[in-house]
Every structure is written in C-alpha cells, then in structure tokens.
C-alpha cells in the first residue's frame with residue numbers, strides 16, 4: 001500500500017474543482033477507481049457545510065460545489 005503517512009498539517013492543500021459525470025468514482029489526479037472519502041467544511045454559522053471529496057489514494061481534495069445541511073432539526 002503506497003500510502004503516505006506524512007500529513008501536511010496546516011498546509012494549504014491543493015483543492016481542485018471537480019465535475020461529477022456519469023458513474024463517478026475515478027480520481028482525476030491519479031486514476032484511483034474505488035471512489036472517494038467525503039469531507040465537510042462548515043460555513044460560518046450558517047449550519048451548512050461545503051462538501052469535499054478526498055481521494056483515498058493520492059489525497060487530492062476536490063471541491064464539488066455541493067452543500068450539506070448540518071442542522072438535524
């Protein structure tokens with residue numbers, strides 16, 4: 001498993017915009033084909049979060065433009 005264990009703490013990871021099309025599981029950076037991890041980045045006090053996809057293989061982050069509603073009322 002060629003997984004890098006060195007995390008870049010506090011560094012500005014490169015975030016690419018991604019356009020989901022068709023069956024959507026392939027990383028555009030490295031070609032990994034088993035799908036993505038999902039990460040949420042809360043937006044101020046709006047109760048919303050931007051949704052990011054993270055490649056489990058090369059750890060590229062992709063901005064989707066999707067938003068999640070974090071309120072569970």
Ligand SMILES: [Zn+2]
Pocket residue numbers: 027028029030031032055056057058059060
């Ligand atoms: Zn990748």
